[in-house]
Amino acid sequence: xxxxxxxxxxxxIVSYDILLSAVKEAESxxxxxxxxxxxxxxxxxxxxxxxxxxxxxLQSSGAEKIARLFGISWRIEEPLFEQEEDGHFSYTYKxxxxxxxxxxxxxxxxxxRDPFFRRYDKQGNPLPPSEIDKGDVKKAAYxxxxxxxxxxxxxxxxxxxxxxxxxxxxxxSITSIGYRKELxxxxxxxxxxxxxxxxxxxTKKKELLKQVTAFxxxxxxxxxxxxxIEELSEKQAQVAYGKLKAIIEQQKRESK
Amino acid sequence: xxxxxxxxxxxxxxxxxxxxxxxxxxxECLRYLxxxxxxxxEKAKPSPNLMLKLAIGNAFETMVLRDLIDAGIQVIExxxxxxxxxxxxxxxxxxxxxxxxxxxxxxxxxxxxHIFNTLKSVESIKNHKLHYVRKYISQITLYLLLAxxxxxxxxxxDTGTGNMKEFLVQLDxxxxxxxxxxxxxxxxxxxxxxxxxxxxxxxxCSYCPFxxxxxxxxxxxxxxxxxxxELDELLHKRQELKRYVEEFEEIDKKVKDxxxxxxxxxLVIGKFLLEIKHIKKTLYEVPEEIKxxxxxxxxxxQLKITVLEED
Numbered sequence: 001x002x003x004x005x006x007x008x009x010x011x012x013i014v015s016y017d018i019l020l021s022a023v024k025e026a027e028s029x030x031x032x033x034x035x036x037x038x039x040x041x042x043x044x045x046x047x048x049x050x051x052x053x054x055x056x057x058l059q060s061s062g063a064e065k066i067a068r069l070f071g072i073s074w075r076i077e078e079p080l081f082e083q084e085e086d087g088h089f090s091y092t093y094k095x096x097x098x099x100x101x102x103x104x105x106x107x108x109x110x111x112x113r114d115p116f117f118r119r120y121d122k123q124g125n126p127l128p129p130s131e132i133d134k135g136d137v138k139k140a141a142y143x144x145x146x147x148x149x150x151x152x153x154x155x156x157x158x159x160x161x162x163x164x165x166x167x168x169x170x171x172x173s174i175t176s177i178g179y180r181k182e183l184x185x186x187x188x189x190x191x192x193x194x195x196x197x198x199x200x201x202x203t204k205k206k207e208l209l210k211q212v213t214a215f216x217x218x219x220x221x222x223x224x225x226x227x228x229i230e231e232l233s234e235k236q237a238q239v240a241y242g243k244l245k246a247i248i249e250q251q252k253r254e255s256k
Numbered sequence: 257x258x259x260x261x262x263x264x265x266x267x268x269x270x271x272x273x274x275x276x277x278x279x280x281x282x283x284e285c286l287r288y289l290x291x292x293x294x295x296x297x298e299k300a301k302p303s304p305n306l307m308l309k310l311a312i313g314n315a316f317e318t319m320v321l322r323d324l325i326d327a328g329i330q331v332i333e334x335x336x337x338x339x340x341x342x343x344x345x346x347x348x349x350x351x352x353x354x355x356x357x358x359x360x361x362x363x364x365x366x367x368x369x370h371i372f373n374t375l376k377s378v379e380s381i382k383n384h385k386l387h388y389v390r391k392y393i394s395q396i397t398l399y400l401l402l403a404x405x406x407x408x409x410x411x412x413x414d415t416g417t418g419n420m421k422e423f424l425v426q427l428d429x430x431x432x433x434x435x436x437x438x439x440x441x442x443x444x445x446x447x448x449x450x451x452x453x454x455x456x457x458x459x460x461c462s463y464c465p466f467x468x469x470x471x472x473x474x475x476x477x478x479x480x481x482x483x484x485x486e487l488d489e490l491l492h493k494r495q496e497l498k499r500y501v502e503e504f505e506e507i508d509k510k511v512k513d514x515x516x517x518x519x520x521x522x523l524v525i526g527k528f529l530l531e532i533k534h535i536k537k538t539l540y541e542v543p544e545e546i547k548x549x550x551x552x553x554x555x556x557x558q559l560k561i562t563v564l565e566e567d
Contacts, residue, residue: 035481038564064462071478076471093468100478119267135270139300142468 033155040066040156041167049169051176056164060143063150072150073098079141086227087129088112091141097149104153108145110137115230126231186237187229193244194229197251212243263304266311270297275339276439278347278402282394284387285455286438290445291466300465313366316413320364320420321351330354338402343439349399353409361408363396369416378423378544379551381410387460393425394435400427426545495563 048062058066067074076095083089090111097104110117112132117140119127151157161171190209198204206227213236214225226232232240273296276289283289292299302310324331332352339346351362367375371389375381384390396408410423445452454472455461461472515523515530523530 032481035564039479042562042564061462067474068459068476069479071476073473073475075473078471079468133301135298135300138298139465139468 036070036154037156037159037163038167039069040154041159041164041169043069044167044169046169046173049164049174051171051174056159056161056171056174058147058151058156058159060147063147066154066156067146067150070099070154072153074146074149076142076145079138081138089129089134089137091138093141093145095145095149097153099153102153104149106145106149106152108141108143108148110141110144112137113228116140118230125233186234186241187232190229190232190237190241190244193241193248196248197244208244208247209240212240212247263308266304266307268301268307270299270301272296275344275346276442278345278398279391279395281345281398281435281438282391284390284457284460285464286441286445286452287454287470288460288464288466289438289442290451291470293442293446294449295466295469298466298469300468302465312415316366316415317350317364320411320413323420324351324353324362332359338399340402343436344443345398345402345436345439347395347399347402349403352403359405361396361399361403361405362411363392363399363408364411364413365392366413366415369414372412372414372416372419372421375412375421375423378410378425381423385459387457388463393428394431396425397428397431398435400425401432424544491561494561 043065044058044062048059048065050057050059066072074095074097076093080092080094081089082092088111090109090113093108095106095108097106112129114137117132117137119131121127164171164174194205194208198208209229210225210227212225213232214223216222226236229237273293276293280289280292321331321334330353332354333349334351336349336352337346338349349361350364353360353362367389371386374384375389378393381389382393392410396410400406400408406427408425408427410425412421412423414420441452444450454470458472458474458476461467461470461474464470515532521532521534
């Protein structure tokens with residue numbers, strides 16, 4: 001019984017030492033991260049940041065400034081190009097980023113589906129993916145990879161407005177990135193109706209939307225429907241919502 | 257509603273590049289110059305915002321030309337295109353101006369106040385920290401060579417304040433020769449379908465529209481975070497005293513300015529005796545062309561101390 005007690009005590013002391021050193025290590029790590037954060041923020045200016053959906057996002061210009069200061073090395077591989085059936089495409093870059101004998105892998109992906117690349121005709125209707133500039137998407141994927149690699153390596157992802165304010169970067173001096181077309185109430189109604197009918201099944205939602213937006217014109221030409229809500233004009237959204245509402249009501253009647 | 261439409265209309269188009277543009281030949285990366293000719297269609301387009309900025313530059317250039325005419329300066333030619341088929345070099349000369357019966361080539365550049373204030377001499381443009389500013393001398397050198405002039409003027413306009421400054425640029429045959437050799441090298445790579453090594457100065461790559469296809473490897477000197485209590489304390493003391501230095505300099509200037517306005521060589525005020533001594537100094541005002549003959553490039557170390565956190 002006594003022996004057992006000694007073991008317990010010894011065990012307790014050893015655990016405490018380990019815990020203490022772990023705490024110290026964690027503290028010095030936090031201190032190092034805070035220092036890195038302060039140094040990194042000091043070399044950027046408001047032009048290096050954008051307000052994306054209410055969160056500060058470091059652009060590649062800022063990431064490169066930070067990389068120059070810290071002396072981060074990198075090597076980027078040839079990109080992977082993926083073409084989808086509906087005409088949309090994406091580029092993926094993979095890079096290896098090193099600092100102080102640590103090397104991490106980071107990727108940068110950008111897709112033509114991103115509203116940022118969407119183009120519109122003079123009436124404000126979205127143009128098909130074939131009109132989206134491949135070079136723009138490719139370059140964006142590359143810069144995304146660089147920014148991801150640098151911020152991940154230094155542990156400075158997800159910085160807050162408070163972090164930026166401490167470094168003298170004011171939120172109101174930072175450009176807010178808004179996409180050209182915000183979803184209107186009618187678009188939101190279409191989205192809600194699709195969820196009622198298809199739940200979280202994105203493929204089913206696309207099929208449904210395609211089905212209700214396809215139409216035959218006066219000359220008898222069939223026009224394929226659209227898979228993305230953002231691509232609908234206000235009028236198209238109105239028509240689509242009417243059709244979706246009719247399906248929902250019919251389903252309700254059938255279930256009764 | 258309006259801004260979106262304007263930005264959409266500013267989406268730039270890329271056009272085939274069949275020649276070496278004089279404005280580009282000063283670029284320090286040979287691979288960039290080759291890609292410009294062979295993979296121009298893959299070049300990252302400038303953003304619509306940058307296009308708006310460039311449009312401001314163009315508007316200012318037109319304004320400068322009008323200012324020249326208003327000032328009675330004879331503008332002989334404007335936007336004259338030229339080509340040098342042998343080396344496939346092309347360009348546009350902004351203007352030729354006649355000043356006191358002498359004709360000069362004129363290249364107008366616009367820039368922000370920050371860059372404007374760093375431009376002190378032809379040498380400061382040649383050695384500027386921004387690589388695209390360094391290109392300006394190469395551009396005017398090629399124009400001088402092609403048009404057969406010995407002197408040209410680089411005229412800068414500050415887009416923030418409207419201020420202007422000019423630099424007289426002499427035709428530098430050595431630089432011109434190197435630019436022609438560069439054009440030859442680019443032409444050879446284009447013909448043979450080869451790609452040269454990229455520039456080793458990574459600061460040039462930061463603004464390059466071809467990085468996503470060039471994929472330059474970056475090797476950098478790492479930053480060290482050290483612990484040195486003695487140096488740390490000295491830096492803290494230095495920082496503490498710095499504000500007094502600034503205050504001293506400000507007061508010192510005020511005192512001197514005030515005393516000089518009194519126009520007396522000797523004065524007593526309270527416990528202070530103030531004396532003005534007249535010192536003779538010999539100044540050597542060396543003309544720029546002679547100064548240049550004795551110019552040597554020297555590298556020196558400059559320490560910059562930035563405070564990361566306020567106490």
